[in-house]
Amino acid sequence: MSVIVVDYGSGNTRSVVRAVAEAGAGGGVRLTDDPDLIASAERLILPGVGHFADCARGLSARPGVMDALHHAARVRGAPFLGICVGMQLLADAGLEDGETPGLGWIGGRVERLDTGDARLPIPHMGWNELEIVRPHPVTAGLGARPNAYFVHSFAFSVIRPDDVAVTIRYGSRVTAAVGRDNLFGTQFHPEKSQAVGQKVLENFLDWRP
Amino acid sequence: MLKVRVIPCLDVKDGRTVKGVNFVDLKDAGDPTALAKAYDEQGADELCFLDITASVEGRGAILHVIEQTADQCFIPLTVGGGVRGPDDIIRLLRAGADKVAINTAAVEDPDIILACARKVGSQCVIAAVDARREGDGWGVYTHGGRRSSRCEAIAYARRAVELGAGEILLTSMDRDGTKGGYDLELLKRMRDAITVPIVASGGAGHVGHMAEAVTVGGADAVLAASIFHFGEATIADAKRALAAAGVPVRLLEDAR
Numbered sequence: 001m002s003v004i005v006v007d008y009g010s011g012n013t014r015s016v017v018r019a020v021a022e023a024g025a026g027g028g029v030r031l032t033d034d035p036d037l038i039a040s041a042e043r044l045i046l047p048g049v050g051h052f053a054d055c056a057r058g059l060s061a062r063p064g065v066m067d068a069l070h071h072a073a074r075v076r077g078a079p080f081l082g083i084c085v086g087m088q089l090l091a092d093a094g095l096e097d098g099e100t101p102g103l104g105w106i107g108g109r110v111e112r113l114d115t116g117d118a119r120l121p122i123p124h125m126g127w128n129e130l131e132i133v134r135p136h137p138v139t140a141g142l143g144a145r146p147n148a149y150f151v152h153s154f155a156f157s158v159i160r161p162d163d164v165a166v167t168i169r170y171g172s173r174v175t176a177a178v179g180r181d182n183l184f185g186t187q188f189h190p191e192k193s194q195a196v197g198q199k200v201l202e203n204f205l206d207w208r209p
Numbered sequence: 210m211l212k213v214r215v216i217p218c219l220d221v222k223d224g225r226t227v228k229g230v231n232f233v234d235l236k237d238a239g240d241p242t243a244l245a246k247a248y249d250e251q252g253a254d255e256l257c258f259l260d261i262t263a264s265v266e267g268r269g270a271i272l273h274v275i276e277q278t279a280d281q282c283f284i285p286l287t288v289g290g291g292v293r294g295p296d297d298i299i300r301l302l303r304a305g306a307d308k309v310a311i312n313t314a315a316v317e318d319p320d321i322i323l324a325c326a327r328k329v330g331s332q333c334v335i336a337a338v339d340a341r342r343e344g345d346g347w348g349v350y351t352h353g354g355r356r357s358s359r360c361e362a363i364a365y366a367r368r369a370v371e372l373g374a375g376e377i378l379l380t381s382m383d384r385d386g387t388k389g390g391y392d393l394e395l396l397k398r399m400r401d402a403i404t405v406p407i408v409a410s411g412g413a414g415h416v417g418h419m420a421e422a423v424t425v426g427g428a429d430a431v432l433a434a435s436i437f438h439f440g441e442a443t444i445a446d447a448k449r450a451l452a453a454a455g456v457p458v459r460l461l462e463d464a465r
Contacts, residue, residue: 012302012305012306012307014276014279014303014304014305015279015305015307018279018280019283049302049329049330049332049333050328050329050330050332050333051330054330118404120211121404121405121406121407121429122404122405123331123332123375123376123405123406124211125332125375125376125406125429126211126212126213126214126254126406126429126430127211127212127214127254127459128210128211128212129210129212147212147459149254149284149285151285151307151308151332151375152332153331153332153375169210170210170211189285189307191283192283192284192285192307193283194249194252194283194284195283197283198283
């Protein structure tokens with residue numbers, strides 16, 4: 001099995017690579033920004049920590065990476081997993097520090113978390129219970145009350161309700177995972193979510209969209 | 210619903226876990242990597258590593274301990290000790306830390322928080338506040354509690370949040386290691402002043418204190434060291450006590 005974790009200078013890539021290896025990819029997981037490897041990847045993971053705009057800049061600053069991602073995920077239809085900001089980048093645009101275009105593969109915008117309750121701290125930081133609103137192979141078998149680890153101040157406001165796979169409650173309902181065709185993305189960090197996260201990664205490695 | 214986090218804290222000195230009282234009289238509490246793995250298996254929600262002598266001795270933090278731990282744990286790691294700026298944070302994040310706590314350097318120059326948050330995002334930047342009661346308020350101490358900064362704790366935390374700190378790790382030096390319970394008044398005052406999550410630290414003597422820190426103090430997470438390291442309570446004991454007090458917690462059995 002070959003899994004490419006896209007290296008664009010963002011995120012806790014060490015933890016992602018280790019967790020994906022442990023979930024079944026073994027030595028088949030590779031961290032790289034090589035456009036040829038990305039374009040021909042069997043499976044792709046786009047991690048991301050920090051600002052939407054920084055991450056978007058980091059991606060486009062790597063020569064050929066955007067085109068390679070597009071080729072693998074959009075032309076070839078390779079299974080794609082975005083994590084945290086890597087998931088947010090699927091959106092049309094992010095509104096963190098001005099408006100920045102995203103990949104535009106799943107319609108919607110990444111907006112400041114609006115909990116509707118001033119007492120709830122921002123960032124939303126910690127373990128929250130996943131509510132699976134649309135069954136998906138990547139979220140199969142997570143147990144009765146799965147909790148996953150979140151840390152974010154912005155959230156994906158998705159246009160098409162069918163693209164939302166998982167939500168959480170934090171004051172209001174917040175997008176916790178999106179899925180369309182061969183694309184899946186989690187706002188939470190599977191690599192930091194113990195058994196629940198490992199199951200998500202195992203499912204992703206087995207997924208044949 | 211968001212769960213209240215239970216965070217075992219490993220104070221590390223010369224590669225060993227230690228624990229003291231009021232920040233001194235350190236006693237050996239074991240191998241940090243082995244302890245971290247045990248807490249991960251018990252269902253800890255996060256781990257905190259503090260290289261407690263780093264800024265006193267001017268060393269960088271303990272990258273190898275962090276790498277070893279990050280390779281064995283599937284929960285978030287916060288690392289602190291000797292962090293001077295964005296370059297240190299990036300080194301720690303690459304080693305496997307998820308969040309980095311800054312204390313001394315940020316008290317001396319709060320703009321470091323801004324520089325760090327710009328570089329890695331607020332969610333990675335924790336302002337660690339070591340607070341000691343001074344009259345009606347609390348003073349901020351640096352260098353592992355050895356030096357008074359002449360900053361007031363609530364005002365300093367407010368400023369840190371304005372500059373981009375994504376969380377406050379609030380340690381009561383008066384309570385640290387005393388097992389007399391968290392400083393609830395300090396927690397309440399901090400809760401009223403800031404909007405980011407607060408981690409309560411210093412004084413946990415039994416699991417009931419943890420519930421109090423949340424229900425009375427308004428903490429979003431509870432940190433403890435001695436009671437876990439010396440086997441007086443397990444992570445599960447802490448979570449049961451929190452759940453009994455009506456506090457939402459993540460129980461390992463929920464995922465099964």
